Amino acid sequence: MEQVAVHPQLKQVLVCCNQRGPDSTMPCCGDTGSEVYAKLRGWVTRYGLTSRIYVTQTACLGWCHGAGAMIAIQPDGIYLRGVTPADVDQVIERYLKG
């Protein structure tokens, strides 16, 4: 194994985009997660922050919520659930800028 050198202020935003089958009784982040991911990724790209903020699609992060997506911001240990595309600007202002 090899340790990799990363930006000293690297943040990684994990966005659940998990999809469950139509027979599942569990909520999932699914399409909302994909929309949240696209909006976050667009912001990071637009402002040239791709080496400092990684936005990554994931499977289930474990706090499923039917009304929005689950995201985790590391290494800050921030976990947010029920995130919708309308919340993304607030996520950026509170947790990613600076």
Ligand code: FES
């Ligand atoms: S399906 Fe997204 S946190 Fe479980």
